[in-house]
Amino acid sequence: MDPGLLAQHAFNGLMLGVIYALVAVGFTLFFGVLDVIKFSHGDVVMLGAFTALAVSAGLTGAGVMSHPLVLLAMLVIAITLMAVVGALLARLLVLPLRGAPAINVLLITLMAGTVIREGVRLFYPQGSNPKPFPRLLPGGTIEIGSFTLRHDSAILFVIGVAAIVGVYLTLARTRLGLAIRAVAQDPETAAAMGIPLTATVLATFAIGSALAALAGVVNGLYYSEISFNLGLLLGAIGFSAAVVGGLGNVYGAILGGFLFAALQTIGAVALPFASAYKDVFAFAAVIVLMALRPAGLLAERSAERI
Amino acid sequence: MVTGMKLEVRDLTVAYDRADVLMSVSLEASGGEITCLLGANGAGKSTLARAVLGLTVARAGTVLLDGEDVTREPTHRIVARGVGVIPEGRRVFPKLTVAENLHTGAYLVRDRSRVSARFDEVCELFPRLRERLTQLAGTLSGGEQAMLSIGRGLMGSPRLLIIDEPSLGLSPRFVKENFQAIRRVRETGVTVLLVEQNVHQTLAIAQRGYVLSGGRVSAAGTAEELKQHPELIAAYFGGH
Ligand SMILES: Nc1ncnc2c1ncn2[C@@H]1O[C@H](COP(=O)(O)OP(=O)(O)OP(=O)(O)O)[C@@H](O)[C@H]1O
């Protein structure tokens, strides 16, 4: 294949990988601290994207034309609001079910996700239709042979990678990160060291949901379109990526995100006659992977959690 | 020197499901003393330690720290009053490094220079830990994990230290080192509540003690008194 085209596919794959990794890290963090699967996570991604869209519509309506300003406002507001939503979901739905079977949390968050999704569909103006997402990033391109790098994609890629690195450093280097890892390994002993369990769990859900909001905004800016049900596929992909990487393991989730994107890209390239089936190809490959490594790719290390 | 915290447990009753594990247990521990809690397996010693920390909910009774009722407080608030914990089974965080484990013990200390001073003190107490600061705690030997657990419990400069069977499964040499470390801690004025099976060594360093059997205090007194006490022998060899 033409190297330029190959590079094009590789970059598209990396871009998707960043979005998936952002979603997958949330799943793995929630599982790490509470051993639960929060199925509303994909819909929080979507709600983040719609929050951003509403902010942009509001600011544009108010006459704010500066793209960087609108972008900044939508990132800050969407991320902050989703962090609060994530913490609230944890406080109201997940924490009260501590001690109940994990399946109950799965069910209740599945329903919460449906409520969020249908809520957006009903209450966002013409919520059932796909919505154009504003193009707020510079539109130029860099051409290298047949490889075209759009400026906006490059910027999104950098933002996404920076967020992933930021979360990694937060977990590895900060006091909060130490608390999160301690709670993930042994909540009772963590409490006996003076680490507040509830606050740490809420902070973890806030961080995971903030990443989800970022994933939603990046997704919107990348595809220039969002719809109320985008969380279904992104949630399924993020969840698969986290499971493939080894639930509870942050590196695994990041790896899983990029792996899923690579599978999709390979599917799209290998099945040019039917690239619509790239998701089918990627999910089928995940099923095969799970059969081969039931505990996830980083299985040995996944026992260590986060 | 520190001023040890006064621990008072009054009429504490704890039940798991149906079975009463502690029935109206009362005890006290005060500053500069090692108060030991002796008793056969299953007597309820760890349950008492857990109830003091709020890890197990008491059905009745009160726990007072320096005269304040903490019975219904969450664990992290109780610990924030100045309690250090060396839990049963060591419970080091296996996938945190030795240094990170020590830092969890100082989670509530905001002053970084105090943390690093304390860190150095603990490393001095257990030089073997200093050589292994970047090693994952789960890969330490049992004895090293015991040292880490003790060191971690000291990191927050506690005024009350609750220690549950620090010598379990250790070679005699490690047991001796650990007991010496505990003795040095109490010499700084800290209140120590020591749960132990190792009667002779414990009574050698403790000032006073309680014997639990069948969920009740069956004997109490100074270490000297307990050494002579027939109940103590009964608790260990005669069952309850
Ligand atoms: N979570 C629990 N659920 C039910 N029963 C429990 C629970 N924890 C402890 N018990 C029971 O309570 C009793 C006292 O246990 P505890 O751990 O306090 O004993 P102990 O004196 O510390 O014993 P050991 O010296 O063996 O550590 C035991 O019979 C134990 O089986």
Ligand SMILES: [Mg+2]
């Ligand atoms: Mg015990």
